[in-house]
Amino acid sequence: MRIRSARLLPAAVAATAAVTGTLTWAPTATAQSTEPTPSASTAPSVSPKPDAGSVTITKKDPAGDLLAGAAFLLLDATGQHAGTGKTDAEGKVTFTDLAPGVYRLKETASGSPLHEVVADQDVIVTPGATARLTIVDPFKPAQILLKAKDDKTGKLLPGSSVNIGAGDKTMLTLTTGPKGTATGELPLTSRKTEFWVRQVKAPKGYDLYKPAKSFTAGPGAPVTVTVTNAKTATTPTAKPTDEPTTPSKPTDEPTGTPSASTGKPTEDAPGGSKPDPTATGTPDVESSLVPSADATDTTSPKAPAGSLAHTGADATAWILGGAGLFLAAGTGAVVAVRRRTVSEPEQDDNAPKIS
DSSP states (O other), X not given: OHHHHHHHHHHHXXXXXXXXXXXXXXXXXXXXXXXXXXXXXXXXXXXXXXXXXXXXXXXXXXXXXXXXXXXXXXXXXXXXXEEEEEOOTTSEXXXXXXXXXXXXXXXXXXXXXXXXXXOOEEEEEOTTOEEEEEEEOOBOOEEEEEEEEETTTOOBOSOOEEEEEEXXXXXXXXXXXXXXXXXXXXXXXXXXXXXXXXXXXXXXXXXXXXXXXEEEEOTTOEEEEEEEEOBOOOOOOOOOTXXXXXXXXXXXSOOSOOOGXXXXXXXTXXXXXXXXXXXXXXXXXXXXXXXXXXXXXXXOOOOOTTSOOXXXXXXXXXXXXXXXXXXXXXXXXXXXXXXXXXXXXXXXXXXXXXX
16 A cells, blocks of 8 residues: 555656646755754844933023013024923923933023023033023113203213212213213113212313212113213413513603602702702603703704604693793893993093003
């Protein structure tokens, strides 16, 4: 029975090949492989994903108040968007599920008209940890307008310099320009801050305004500060007393008829040439110009160069002097004739003549 089956096997194989097509015959391998089959316990394992980190931000202002509504943007190391958010009523915002690394944090809005945004900054995220940041938004500076005015006319004055500060610290210095005004920004640390202003340089021609003035400023609010100045008092300058005096010029008109005190000739003086010995007054400038009785030059003096011609009124003094001169000369002639007549002897017609 076994032999029969062996004989019939080739025929069956042939019939099958005719039905299915070409059949390749291969002997059955009986040898075992020398390498062991890898098992699940020896397969390489996949490394676990690192734990994610997070960032929490607390937002405040310089006064310590929490600020809500501040918007932030977070970028990864490649500049790709990693998250956005706004602070809540407690001033907080959190970014979660962040891969470890360095991030860039930007504040896009302060959420308040009184505050400025801060500059960008880097944040480091570590695996499984939360990076906590406290960000303080500064107040917006007050806008200062300085004016310097004339205290009487209200005219704006250039060249006025003032210091502005709080406590013992100067925070801002302003100087008015050609239009008499100046502007600047004053940093603030609270919602209402009191400041002082002192003038350190007055405009040209004006006195320094020494008292200090005070004012209150708020964040972002415009404030006008006005300083008034009074003009410097001008005193008339006295004329110098050591100036050389110019010589007195003779006046054109005499001051009056010479009197006994100015050396008028007396009746007892022969020829009127001797002054009165009782005269005590000092002759003035005009009386010194009147010639005395002893003067022999009867010619009228020439007018000084550059002076006006003498009028009749100017010659009065000279006429009087000339008349006195002629009167004295006449009197002397009469006396001389009389003396000569007395001294000559009378001629006797009967006296003997000498031949």
